Amino acid sequence: MKMLLALALLALSSCVTVKPAARSVLADxxxxxxxxxxxxxxxxxxIDNREGSYGGGGVAGGGCGCN
Amino acid sequence: xxxxxxxxxxxxxxxxxxxLALAFASREASAQVVEVDTAHTFYHEAPTRxxxxxxxxxxxxxxxxxxxxxxxxxxxADIVSGASVATKAGxxxxxxxxxxxxxxxxxxxxxxxxxxxGLTLRKGDVAYTAQYTFGAENDYRSxxxxxxxxxxAYGHNTQLEIxxxxxxxxxxxxxxxxxxxxxxxxxxxxxxxxxxNTDPLRTRHALAIDGFQASWTQAWTSVFATQLAYTAQLLDxxxxxxxxxxxxxxxxxxxEHHPDQRAxxxxxxxxxxxxxxxxxxxxxxxxxxxDTWDVTSGTGELEAERYLFENFRVTARGRFYKQxxxxxxxxxxxxxxxxxxxxGQYFTGDRELSPFWSLGLxxxxxxxxRPEPKFDGGRPRLLGFLESAKVGASFDILQFSYDEYTLAxxxxxxxxxxxxGLTAGALF
Numbered sequence: 001m002k003m004l005l006a007l008a009l010l011a012l013s014s015c016v017t018v019k020p021a022a023r024s025v026l027a028d029x030x031x032x033x034x035x036x037x038x039x040x041x042x043x044x045x046x047i048d049n050r051e052g053s054y055g056g057g058g059v060a061g062g063g064c065g066c067n
Numbered sequence: 068x069x070x071x072x073x074x075x076x077x078x079x080x081x082x083x084x085x086x087l088a089l090a091f092a093s094r095e096a097s098a099q100v101v102e103v104d105t106a107h108t109f110y111h112e113a114p115t116r117x118x119x120x121x122x123x124x125x126x127x128x129x130x131x132x133x134x135x136x137x138x139x140x141x142x143x144a145d146i147v148s149g150a151s152v153a154t155k156a157g158x159x160x161x162x163x164x165x166x167x168x169x170x171x172x173x174x175x176x177x178x179x180x181x182x183x184x185g186l187t188l189r190k191g192d193v194a195y196t197a198q199y200t201f202g203a204e205n206d207y208r209s210x211x212x213x214x215x216x217x218x219x220a221y222g223h224n225t226q227l228e229i230x231x232x233x234x235x236x237x238x239x240x241x242x243x244x245x246x247x248x249x250x251x252x253x254x255x256x257x258x259x260x261x262x263x264n265t266d267p268l269r270t271r272h273a274l275a276i277d278g279f280q281a282s283w284t285q286a287w288t289s290v291f292a293t294q295l296a297y298t299a300q301l302l303d304x305x306x307x308x309x310x311x312x313x314x315x316x317x318x319x320x321x322x323e324h325h326p327d328q329r330a331x332x333x334x335x336x337x338x339x340x341x342x343x344x345x346x347x348x349x350x351x352x353x354x355x356x357x358d359t360w361d362v363t364s365g366t367g368e369l370e371a372e373r374y375l376f377e378n379f380r381v382t383a384r385g386r387f388y389k390q391x392x393x394x395x396x397x398x399x400x401x402x403x404x405x406x407x408x409x410x411g412q413y414f415t416g417d418r419e420l421s422p423f424w425s426l427g428l429x430x431x432x433x434x435x436x437r438p439e440p441k442f443d444g445g446r447p448r449l450l451g452f453l454e455s456a457k458v459g460a461s462f463d464i465l466q467f468s469y470d471e472y473t474l475a476x477x478x479x480x481x482x483x484x485x486x487x488g489l490t491a492g493a494l495f
Contacts, residue, residue, distance in 0.1 A: 018224050022289040025341050029433075030348040030372045030380055033284065033294050033337055036433070036459060039490045042108040042123050042143075043463070046486055047427075050467070052390050052419045053356035053364040055280075055298030055333025 100131040104492035112484040114467075116172055116474055119149035127183075137187040139198075145179035153254070155323075155416030156314035157399025158476030169314055170474045177258070179204045185213070192219040196230075205258035206239035206309070208271075226284040234276035237262075240309045241322075242270045250409050252322040255309040274304030290341040295334075302329040313416045315400045315409035323415045326395075331358040347373040356390075362420065364390035378435040384463075386427035393420040398471050418479070421472040429463030431488070454494040461488040 018026065025031055034040045044057050103126070110121040127141030153173040160169065185198025194217045202209030215230030239261035243252045260266030282296040304327060312320040335354040342349065352368040365388075372382040395413040398421070403410035435457045438447035449456055467482035 017222055018286045018289050020223075023286070025290050026286050026292055028348075029435075030374070031290075031292065031339050031341060033292075033339065033350070036104075036106070036490055038104050038106040038125055038127055038141075039108075039459065039461065039488050042106050042125060043461075043486065043488060045123070046108060046110045046121070046484075047465070050419060050465070050484065051364070051388060051425070052360075052362040052393065053333065053358070053366075054331055055300060055356060056296050056335030056354045056366075057298075 101128070101495040102130075102492065103128045103495070104490065107489045109487040110484060112482070114479045114482040115477065116170055117149065117151050119147070119151065119175070122146040135189045137189075139186065140184045141182070143181045143183070145177070145181075145204075147175055147177040147179070150174050151310075152416065152474065153310060154312045154314065154320055156475045157397070157401070158473050159399040160314050160317075160401045161475040163317075168475075173310060177204055177206070179207075181209075192223075193217070202236075206255070206261045208237040208262065210235040224286045226282075228280075228282045228284075230278075230280050232276075232278040234274070234278075236274040236276065236304070237271045238274055238305045238309065240270050240272055240305065242268050249324040250315050250319070250321045250407070250414075252324070254312045254322040272305030274302065274306065276303075277301045290343065292339045294337040296337075298331075298333045298335075300331040302331070303327060307415070308417065311416045313400055313409075313414045315414055316403070316407035317401065319407050321409070321414070323417065324413050325415060325417075326360065326413055329358055329360055332356070345373075347371050360420070361394035362390055362392070364388065378437060380433050382429075382431040382433075382461075384427075384429045384431070386429075386465075387424070388427075389424040390422065392422040392471065396420050396422070396471075398473055418469055418472045421469055423467055423469045423472070425465055425467045427463055427465040429461060429486075431459065431461035433457060433459035433490075452495065456493045457491065459488075459490040462486070463488075 029035050040057075048054055105124070105126045107125070108121075108123040110119070110123070112119050123143065123145050125141065125143035127139065129137055129139035131137045150172045152170065154169060154171040156169040161167070179202060181200060181202045183198060183200040185196060187194050187196045189195075196213070196215045196217070198213040200209075200211040200213070202211070211232060211234050213230065213232040215228060217226060217228040219226055239255065239258060241253055241255040260269050262271075263269075278298070278300045280296060280298045282294060284292065284294045286292045306327065306329060307323045307325045309322065311323045313323050315321045333354055333356040335352060337350065337352045340349045340351075341347070348371070350368075350370040350372070352366070354364075354366040356362070356364040356366070366386070367388075368384065368386045370382055370384040372380055374380045393415070395411050396415065397410060400409040400411065400414040435455060436449060437455045438449045438453075441447045448454070463486040465484040465486070467479075467484070469479050469482065472479060
């Protein structure tokens, strides 16, 4: 059921068309999900090491750095 | 050790050489293809009986010599100093030993180096990325391989991305007596000789980490976009803090002991919405997390960002996080099987495995410097060679509230973290 819902949503996305000329706001830095990836990754690294959970951001990385 | 250093240097020189060659080649091919960024984060907290300061400097560079390839390299470090809890006891133990100060702390001084290098190849609307990251600390070694693929669909309104990462890690530990079991294991005293192969009392445990992520980013209207991301991670190997001990019975402390396997899953949903009348972009994030240690958590984040004036934007953000404790979490492990058995198979002194919530508030400012346009038709440049430059600064406060974790019955006070971030970047 969940899989069907996800597929239906994905299919719905094909109906959406935002023309290139209308994407000026979407292309602006303030509308990016990760505007500054390095700063975001460092902040997430600091927070992840203080919490018992992980994920939803990215899976790359190296080392523990978990003191 | 010499072989290890030589290999690392070779990797380092090869990476830098390859990057510089591509960067200079790209200068010939196109004028807007090299980007250099640096980020610095300062983290400080000083809760009851401990304190921790971490400075994380990082630099990254990427060059796109041609439309079909981007090559990148970077370096990051963690410079850690402070004092952490070395022996943890709970309130039940303290109640039968009134006045005894069983909580001990140990000074922590560590340096993590983490160089990285990778490339992205593009063909049509699909981009393939491969990256390698090395991590080295006095007591930890990490090799991370990352591969990912991303595609644009439906007129670039949809982005689908999948990625996989594998860590081959090694954790230093103390050699334990072969006849001992976990409740008799002793904690690692310090990191001396951990990777030198000269100390017979040092050993290394493997930790393998497999990570998978899939994400779907969708532009729905000219001012509204969403992102759904699913992450799964499997950990197999030593996951305890080798330095930390837990009081497990009267007069007996043991190195903390976590299960070797852990499977983690997270589902995050983000949406960006630009409210034209007030010219503010709102970012809302919700995340649900669950793992096989029975830690469940929920995270909610809200960010509001707008331009105060041209090229200068400010962000205000708030974050709420709440988690349950691990299945084997207890503030006090004494009172198990006689004569000196702990309560349960596993025991931990890790406050991150206890139930707690946290609240975070932060601000960020970023300024992009662009050259004045030239009226003679020439390409405008800053200082004669920069396409643009940017600087940024941020400040965040995180307040933690621990429901059950105590230091021998004493609740953690002043559990507050301060995070300062500074960034700068330039486009050549």
